[in-house]
Amino acid sequence: KAGVTQTPRYLIKTRGQQVTLSCSPISGHRSVSWYQQTPGQGLQFLFEYFSETQRNKGNFPGRFSGRQFSNSRSEMNVSTLELGDSALYLCASSLNQGTAPHGYTFGSGTRLTVV
């Protein structure tokens, strides 16, 4: 079956712009999580959605937001981009809370560069 699909793979934006990243989970998976990975801070949790509801949120400013649609696809939006937002953004999906034996399945990520 298809894996977790993230689009686009690469993105270059200018400071002050906004960006929307997309994630399509594995068919049947209802939980979608987002993570930011940078060389300095490592992997950090952004938020998690289950059945269109945000269940948990990390310590990121309000410029970072997300949503989940009825088909479980998810988007995250970053407004007023800053240089420090340059990162690899990873999406992960799971059947439920990720406590199933297979854990989370991650997509290949979107590499965002802010110039």
Place this chain on the structure above:
Amino acid sequence: SQQGEEDPQALSIQEGENATMNCSYKTSINNLQWYRQNSGRGLVHLILIRSNEREKHSGRLRVTLDTSKKSSSLLITASRAADTASYFCATATLQGAQKLVFGQGTRLTINP
């Protein structure tokens, strides 16, 4: 901030040798997971161990968990060049099972 700390930060061994990576964490957990990442791409789930388990095996992988010491180890036996990657431990707590807290990772290099 990261809950997990991994040791060593980098490890270089010869093909065929065993590789051991350690992870320590700070709070009580529901489960601990290990992931592999190749060259800044997506993470691949390797193994999940629950807080009431002490050891799990999957192929050439062996994971141990010591909740009294808040630590875990990942052993890769008979290493191969394809095992070259970064390895991360991630913990999930009872209160926030949907949120994984990652360590900084161990960069493993297998030399032919």
